Amino acid sequence: MTKTPKRPSFSSRNCIACWKCVEACPRKAIRKISILWHRHAIMTGHRCIGCNRCVKTCSRGCFKSRCDD
Secondary structure: OOOOOOOOEEOHHHOOOOOHHHHHOOOOOEEEEEEOOEEEEEEOHHHOOOOOHHHHHOOOOOEEOOOOO
16 A cells, blocks of 8 residues: 655745745646736645655745644
8 A cells, every 4th residue: 555645735825926835846746826916836736745845945834734644
């Protein structure tokens, strides 16, 4: 049985579009949204490997690590 990675949760509420999380993600699981007044990151979960680099990189707390159940 393969163990699925614990992907961090994401909330764009505090995102200031600094794009540090986009640069930190090794699998390009985080993308930029930049449409008119909507500027924030978005996470595509199927690419995430659960490395939590986004959690460590985001100074605004948009990503939260999920603990093992």
